[in-house]
Amino acid sequence: MRWTTLSVVVLLVVAxxxxxxxxxxxxxxxxxxxxLLAKAPVAANLPAGSAMARIRERGELLIGGSLDAPLLSQxxxxxxxxxxxxxxxxxxxxxxxxxxxxxxxxISTSETREPLLANGTVDVVLQTYTITPQRAERVAFAxxxxxxxxxxxxxxxxxxxxxxxxxxxHKVIAGANTPAIAAIKAAAPTAEIVEFGSxxxxxxxxxxxxxxxxVQDQALLIADAAQDEDLRLVGEPFTTDPYxxxxxxxxxxxxRFVDDWLREIQKSGLWQDVWRNSIGTVVTGxxxxxxxxxxxxxx
Numbered sequence: 001m002r003w004t005t006l007s008v009v010v011l012l013v014v015a016x017x018x019x020x021x022x023x024x025x026x027x028x029x030x031x032x033x034x035x036l037l038a039k040a041p042v043a044a045n046l047p048a049g050s051a052m053a054r055i056r057e058r059g060e061l062l063i064g065g066s067l068d069a070p071l072l073s074q075x076x077x078x079x080x081x082x083x084x085x086x087x088x089x090x091x092x093x094x095x096x097x098x099x100x101x102x103x104x105x106x107i108s109t110s111e112t113r114e115p116l117l118a119n120g121t122v123d124v125v126l127q128t129y130t131i132t133p134q135r136a137e138r139v140a141f142a143x144x145x146x147x148x149x150x151x152x153x154x155x156x157x158x159x160x161x162x163x164x165x166x167x168x169x170h171k172v173i174a175g176a177n178t179p180a181i182a183a184i185k186a187a188a189p190t191a192e193i194v195e196f197g198s199x200x201x202x203x204x205x206x207x208x209x210x211x212x213x214x215v216q217d218q219a220l221l222i223a224d225a226a227q228d229e230d231l232r233l234v235g236e237p238f239t240t241d242p243y244x245x246x247x248x249x250x251x252x253x254x255x256r257f258v259d260d261w262l263r264e265i266q267k268s269g270l271w272q273d274v275w276r277n278s279i280g281t282v283v284t285g286x287x288x289x290x291x292x293x294x295x296x297x298x299x
Contacts, residue, residue: 032277033081033088040095041264043257051247051254052097055123061094064108064116064125064246068200070223071278072128073105085219085278086126089145092270093124093245096261109197110177114138117248124258125246128217130179136298140251141244142258143299144291145271149237150183151218155206156230161213164238167191173202173211180215183239199224203231217241219279226282242296259293266290 046053055061065086067075072084082090082105091101106122113125117139128148131141154161161167164187172188174180176195184191194211196202199220206214207230214221218237225231245262247255265271272287280287293299 033083033091036088036270036273036277037091037095037101040092040101040270041261041268042099043096043261046097047253050257051123051251052257055097056099059098060102060104061090061097061124062104062106062122063090063094064106064113064122065090065127066198067105067107068198069128069220070227071282072219072223073126083278085146085274086128088274088278089271090124090126092265092274093126093258093261110175111197113246117246120248123247127246128220128243129246130217130241131244131296131298132179133298138249140247140249140255141296141299142247142255143244143262143293144242144296145245145262146219146243147288147291148217148219148241148243150180150215150239150241151221151237152234153206153214153216153221153225153231154212154234156232158212158232161234163235164188167213167215170213171211173205173214175199175202175216178216179239179241184215187238203228206231222279222282242291242299244296244299262290262293 043052046056066073069084073082073087074084076083090103094103095101106116108116108122108125108127113127113129116122117125131144152161152164152167161170167184167188168190170191171194172184172191173194173196174184176197181193184193194205196205199216202214202216203224205211221233225233245258247258271290275287
């Protein structure tokens with residue numbers, strides 16, 4: 001199903017009220033998130049009339065994101081809390097602006113997040129939003145805050161797809177309006193691309209045999225594979241995709257504010273702790289070095 005309306009407001013998240021343990025595989029317990037929030041910074045002296053001041057006056061941060069991206073932004077059915085790397089960064093950003101981690105999630109897709117920012121339905125988009133020069137013509141990007149890359153997933157038993165060039169001549173599933181489209185065309189020009197609106201839709205299509213491979217950000221595919229033993233990743237990422245925090249185009253003041261916050265949590269180690277609590281529950285080793293702020297073209 002594709003989302004045909006611009007937004008669906010679905011969830012209010014307030015730190016420290018979650019109570020029980022998570023029932024989402026790989027998710028950190030609520031107490032771990034609360035510990036990070038307790039030491040998260042709060043901005044002082046917000047400029048009058050700024051986006052930050054308006055958000056503080058409203059009393060909640062409106063975030064475009066997902067409920068169904070394991071390790072990144074997924075709703076725990078047991079507690080109702082959002083868990084994951086993007087979700088927890090959103091709570092920390094809300095704490096920085098408001099003094100408390102009060103957020104409201106607006107479900108967005110790759111096709112709707114830019115309209116949501118443009119019409120002011122959301123303040124930011126935190127949703128594996130790859131920074132590209134083309135998107136930067138319509139969106140202001142803070143960051144990058146994470147670096148991933150396009151990777152290939154297939155069902156167990158699929159033969160003949162071992163590298164990107166092997167996608168040629170095959171039906172390949174990809175998210176609509178995502179960097180996967182250009183990556184597939186560049187690596188395998190004769191591949192037949194089949195587009196769907198969300199990661200769960202793409203996974204369902206792969207299970208149904210509507211494509212022989214699925215190209216998506218590696219971070220998402222790792223999380224998907226952790227929950228589906230019939231899903232297998234093939235090779236390493238074949239692109240570099242810097243994730244940015246989407247902000248309304250032209251609001252340079254808010255972008256600089258979010259960039260300053262990212263630098264602060266990287267320096268203090270909070271960024272690394274968020275990674276350990278989410279992606280680091282599946283990916284072994286120490287947290288990666290965060291990308292330098294402003295290092296991606298378009299940021």
